[in-house]
Amino acid sequence: AQSVTQPDIHITVSEGASLELRCNYSYGATPYLFWYVQSPGQGLQLLLKYFSGDTLVQGIKGFEAEFKRSQSSFNLRKPSVHWSDAAEYFCAVGSTGNQFYFGTGTSLTVIP
Amino acid sequence: AAGVIQSPRHLIKEKRETATLKCYPIPRHDTVYWYQQGPGQDPQFLISFYEKMQSDKGSIPDRFSAQQFSDYHSELNMSSLELGDSALYFCASSTWTGEGSYNEQFFGPGTRLTVL
Numbered sequence: 001a002q003s004v005t006q007p008d009i010h011i012t013v014s015e016g017a018s019l020e021l022r023c024n025y026s027y028g029a030t031p032y033l034f035w036y037v038q039s040p041g042q043g044l045q046l047l048l049k050y051f052s053g054d055t056l057v058q059g060i061k062g063f064e065a066e067f068k069r070s071q072s073s074f075n076l077r078k079p080s081v082h083w084s085d086a087a088e089y090f091c092a093v094g095s096t097g098n099q100f101y102f103g104t105g106t107s108l109t110v111i112p
Numbered sequence: 113a114a115g116v117i118q119s120p121r122h123l124i125k126e127k128r129e130t131a132t133l134k135c136y137p138i139p140r141h142d143t144v145y146w147y148q149q150g151p152g153q154d155p156q157f158l159i160s161f162y163e164k165m166q167s168d169k170g171s172i173p174d175r176f177s178a179q180q181f182s183d184y185h186s187e188l189n190m191s192s193l194e195l196g197d198s199a200l201y202f203c204a205s206s207t208w209t210g211e212g213s214y215n216e217q218f219f220g221p222g223t224r225l226t227v228l
Contacts, residue, residue, distance in 0.1 A: 051214075104154050
């Protein structure tokens, strides 16, 4: 069965520092990978997605993610974090037949 | 571009009451999905519909039911509400591809249900 693991429940970084959020997936075929961000009490905003092609994907708000098939990973990165990036981040995988699975999320705190 | 519309955005109910949540998919999307996100939790898949037929079922309680109408909008009906039903309910829509491929789901803003 497909699954998504986000090993870090909570991460704290200083404003201006770099960020990497980890995501590992379990799926037999080529996965369709997503990162969403959710501010408290708000909906899900799509940051970026990977379906095929270039394994380095650029998203909104300066985020990028790299698909590494050998490591079954799709880590999210940002070179310089802003205070407004504090939120919950969800990695998700879609599979054939329109199945969709979320990871448990990583809560990001940004210290001024 | 048109997005998924959910109504109402906020809903407050008492225990044992009923609630109906509505979802209007993106035009030309024929598949609708419902998710429940409890406080501090990740969204959990409840149920999906394609062409008015249930296409998949997740962790939907027996007290809940849903349907999709001929205009492709969907309604989630929740009866005998419990405190634990308080959550953010997301609807998503896509076009259907069946096995062998995948079409992205587009999420609505969610309906926040509070059960008192």
